[in-house]
Amino acid sequence: MPPDLPNTTWESMYAPYDQATYQSVLQQIMLGEVILDIGAGDLRLARQMANLARKVYALEIAPELFSRAIEQKPLPENIIPICADARSWDFPCDITTGILLMRHCTHFQLYAEKLLASGAQRLITNARWGMAVETIHLDAPRIEYKDLQLGWYACWCGSTGFKPGLAHLLTEELTSCTFEVDACPNCSARKAKSPDFAQKLHSA
Numbered sequence: 001m002p003p004d005l006p007n008t009t010w011e012s013m014y015a016p017y018d019q020a021t022y023q024s025v026l027q028q029i030m031l032g033e034v035i036l037d038i039g040a041g042d043l044r045l046a047r048q049m050a051n052l053a054r055k056v057y058a059l060e061i062a063p064e065l066f067s068r069a070i071e072q073k074p075l076p077e078n079i080i081p082i083c084a085d086a087r088s089w090d091f092p093c094d095i096t097t098g099i100l101l102m103r104h105c106t107h108f109q110l111y112a113e114k115l116l117a118s119g120a121q122r123l124i125t126n127a128r129w130g131m132a133v134e135t136i137h138l139d140a141p142r143i144e145y146k147d148l149q150l151g152w153y154a155c156w157c158g159s160t161g162f163k164p165g166l167a168h169l170l171t172e173e174l175t176s177c178t179f180e181v182d183a184c185p186n187c188s189a190r191k192a193k194s195p196d197f198a199q200k201l202h203s204a
């Protein structure tokens with residue numbers, strides 16, 4: 001079992017996003033998809049996704065959010081509410097796309113690995129860039145950070161940044177794209193801070 005999420009961390013707190021953020025998620029969803037909404041809150045986004053998707057698994061750790069939401073308005077049949085901890089709950093194998101609207105998430109890599117292992121193809125999230133929502137193709141190739149000359153990067157561990165380099169190598173094209181990387185400087189910092197980090201990932 002993962003350790004409890006202290007209820008004083010940003011990650012454990014419920015805060016809805018604005019409709020513009022939800023819209024940037026909804027426009028990426030394809031008709032008939034099977035969605036896993038990780039940290040579904042009071043189901044306000046899940047209800048909107050249910051109009052497009054075939055099925056929405058809505059996963060939330062805080063039971064009171066669900067009970068209040070369901071009391072207020074019955075759920076459509078294609079929303080499956082699951083009150084569990086996303087870190088330890090086994091993801092079903094029919095998911096096509098994961099949703100992670102949780103900008104203070106410290107378990108990005110764990111969720112990405114679990115989605116990939118369950119057969120999901122995409123993850124739509126703001127966990128790496130804060131307020132900006134991105135769509136990640138979970139099986140897209142990643143290069144090692146050390147092999148990136150310079151430019152914007154987003155790492156499998158959840159970190160983002162700009163790798164500096166020689167100014168004359170910085171082209172227009174390089175500034176407008178983001179490289180998917182692995183083994184960034186933050187990965188080693190995290191591993192050093194939490195020696196059981198890698199083990200937790202592999203046992204997920």
Ligand SMILES: C[S@@+](CC[C@H](N)C(=O)[O-])C[C@H]1O[C@@H](n2cnc3c(N)ncnc32)[C@H](O)[C@@H]1O
Pocket residue numbers: 005011012013014015016017038039040041042043044045059060061062065084085086087101102103
């Ligand atoms: C920032 S809120 C966003 C809620 C919802 N996605 C929305 O946009 O309205 C993050 C939610 O994730 C839930 N959460 C955090 N860690 C979780 C975990 N390990 N398993 C399930 N839910 C979690 C919190 O309880 C909270 O409701």
